[in-house]
Amino acid sequence: MTEQPQHRPVAGPAGEPSTADWSARAAASWKLLTDSCVTGRGRGLRISELTARRRQAAWPLSQVLWCASAVEATGVAPDTPDTETLWQALAWFRSGDAYLDNRPRGRRYYDDNAWIGLVAAQQGLATGEPRWWSRAATVAMFVERGSEPNGGVRWVEGGDTINACSTGAAGLLLAVVAEHASGLAPGVRQRFRAKAQAAHEFLTTALLRSDGLIADHIRGDGSVEPSVWAYNQGLAARLSHLVGDPGTAERLIDAGRRGLPPDALDRQPAVFSCIWWRTLLALHAPSAAAGAVDFLEHAWKSGRDSAGWFTEVTRYDEGVLIDHASITGLMAAAGAGEDAANWLL
Numbered sequence: 544m545t546e547q548p549q550h551r552p553v554a555g556p557a558g559e560p561s562t563a564d565w566s567a568r569a570a571a572s573w574k575l576l577t578d579s580c581v582t583g584r585g586r587g588l589r590i591s592e593l594t595a596r597r598r599q600a601a602w603p604l605s606q607v608l609w610c611a612s613a614v615e616a617t618g619v620a621p622d623t624p625d626t627e628t629l630w631q632a633l634a635w636f637r638s639g640d641a642y643l644d645n646r647p648r649g650r651r652y653y654d655d656n657a658w659i660g661l662v663a664a665q666q667g668l669a670t671g672e673p674r675w676w677s678r679a680a681t682v683a684m685f686v687e688r689g690s691e692p693n694g695g696v697r698w699v700e701g702g703d704t705i706n707a708c709s710t711g712a713a714g715l716l717l718a719v720v721a722e723h724a725s726g727l728a729p730g731v732r733q734r735f736r737a738k739a740q741a742a743h744e745f746l747t748t749a750l751l752r753s754d755g756l757i758a759d760h761i762r763g764d765g766s767v768e769p770s771v772w773a774y775n776q777g778l779a780a781r782l783s784h785l786v787g788d789p790g791t792a793e794r795l796i797d798a799g800r801r802g803l804p805p806d807a808l809d810r811q812p813a814v815f816s817c818i819w820w821r822t823l824l825a826l827h828a829p830s831a832a833a834g835a836v837d838f839l840e841h842a843w844k845s846g847r848d849s850a851g852w853f854t855e856v857t858r859y860d861e862g863v864l865i866d867h868a869s870i871t872g873l874m875a876a877a878g879a880g881e882d883a884a885n886w887l888l
Contacts, residue, residue, distance in 0.1 A: 560840060566878030568843060570620040572871040573610065575851050577623045580864060588631045592862040593852065600645045601636050603865035605658035606814055608633075609888075610872035612662055616669040616886050617875045626666055633659065641685040651700045653689035656682050657712035661888045664719045669886035676724040683720045684731075686713045687738055694741030695749065695761065703763030707750050711757075711778025714742025718785040719888065736786075743786045746779045747795075755798030773803055774815040777822030784826055796828055808838065812859040813846070817869035824876055825887040835877055842870050 560568075583589050590599050590607055599607065611626040636642040636649070641656050643649030660682030667675035689697045695705035696713040718739035721732050750758045752769060757779045759770040776799035783792035799819065808816045820838060823831035846856035853867045876883040 560836065562878045562880050564878075565836075565839065565874045566617060566619040569614060569617070569871050569874035569878055572851065572853075572867065572874065573614045573620045574623055576607070576610075576864070576867060576871065581624060581629065584628075584631075586631060586634045588629070589635070590629065590632045590864075592864050594862065598635060598645075599632075599864060601633075601642050601649075601652070601655040602644065602658065603859075603862070603868075604632060604636075605655060605662060606865050606872075607868040608659070608662045609665065610868040610875070612665045612669065613872035613875040613883075613887070616665075617879045617883075619875055619878060626662070640681060651685075652698060652709070653686050653696050653700070654698060654706065654709035654712050657686045657696075657709065657716045660686060660716040661712065661719070664716060664723070665886055665888040667723060668719075668888070673725060676720070677726070679716065679720050680724050680727060683716050683735060686716060687735065689713060690738050690741070693749065694738075694743075694745030696742060698760065704760045705745075705749075706760035707746060707757050707775035707778065708759075708772075710742045710746055710750075711775060711782055714739045714746070714782045715778060715785065715888070717742070718782060722785070739782065740786050743779075743782050743788065743791075747783065747791055754802060755794060756802045757795070771802060772815050773799070773808060773811045774818035776803065777819040781822045781825060792826065796823065796826070805834075805837070805841075809841070810857055813842065813853065813856040813866035814859050814869040817873045820873055821876065821887055825884050827884060832877070832880075835873065839870065839874055839877060843874075846870070 580591050580593055590604055591597060592599060608629055611629050614620050615626050633642060635646060638651060641651045642659055644652050644655050660679045663675045663679035667679060691705060696710040698704050698706040698709045717735040721735035746757055749761060752758050756771045757775045759768045759772060761767055776795060780792045780795040783795060820835040824835055842853060842856055846853045848854045852863050853870050854863050856866055859865050876887055
């Protein structure tokens with residue numbers, strides 16, 4: 544970026560939340576989630592939706608685990624279950640070398656698995672523990688198999704659409720694992736880097752709209768579904784930066800800001816908006832901290848119900864857990880200040 548990064552001070556101006564405030568809010572919101580929605584232990588541990596009391600599917604679960612990782616990295620809630628403990632909830636979904644989206648009749652989605660792998664990679668960055676990089680690399684091996692010759696990554700095993708979410712998340716995982724995981728064979732590391740580069744090129748050509756935003760997916764017949772979702776913009780920008788193309792990353796961020804002003808972000812599912820803000824914080828984008836704090840402050844003041852759940856934001860589905868976890872993890876990252884960029888994915 545051409546401008547210097549801007550960060551919220553530890554003690555903000557009068558009336559504005561400080562980093563300590565965001566840490567405290569994250570701790571309270573995370574404790575509410577773990578006290579209400581985590582039951583059992585060991586291989587019987589389950590994370591359930593607040594209302595239906597059903598197990599979370601793999602995609603929402605991945606964002607709960609991401610939140611656990613962010614909370615653990617910041618140390619704001621030491622008396623709650625850590626990421627290693629909650630990782631056991633994935634045992635229910637294990638199928639071969641990857642994870643089903645649900646049981647009993649699920650499918651293996653490349654984007655779901657990439658998000659799970661990115662949790663492990665974030666844990667690797669935050670803790671330096673080899674077991675997390677081993678887990679990330681194992682998932683990356685599966686995700687790599689969804690890659691097409693054009694660089695795109697299929698949405699689901701056996702499917703015919705190539706989606707921005709699967710291509711971006713898979714490319715990001717492959718790039719991070721290639722850069723940081725120890726013990727990879729040289730040929731595997733080189734292959735992961737090449738696939739990440741190919742994913743970047745696919746996103747920024749085949750799925751790039753005329754307004755500079757990333758479209759949602761390419762259908763089996765080759766036509767493009769042009770819908771714009773905030774998380775796809777964030778994934779493309781982060782991947783561009785990781786493969787050594789910061790100029791494209793900056794252009795994608797600029798396009799995202801033009802195409803997704805605050806009122807538009809408020810209409811997107813909160814989880815998608817949070818992933819966008821995660822990207823900007825990780826890249827030290829100009830005014831990223833201020834923008835993320837504005838988003839969080841609006842969610843905190845207007846998006847919570849009387850019990851403290853983020854039910855009044857734009858939600859991904861009829862449940863609450865995925866959006867609540869995403870906002871909570873973003874609060875933890877905002878509370879970490881500059882340090883978050885060292886581990887945030």
